[in-house]
Amino acid sequence: MATLRDHNAPVKALAISRDGRWLASGSAGGTILVRRFSDSGIEGVFSVDALPAVKTLAFGSPESNLIASGHADGTLQ
Known part of the structure; x- marks a missing residue:
């Protein structure tokens, strides 16, 4: 088990890829992080103002x- 504080x-929200290689996490602040599941290293950060x-x-x-991401205002990205 690991605690990730990025x-x-x-x-x-959390999602694991079908092949188990990637973990995506989405925050209340609108940021999405994509990590390697094997070592928790961040592979990508997606964030848009507002x-x-x-x-x-x-x-x-x-x-x-x-x-794909669904947001609190009903939009999909």
């Missing part, structure tokens, strides 16, 4: 190269 706001809280995440392809 978000600046509470984590509201993006509403992330409520749900899903990897959208077998290759795990797309992530």
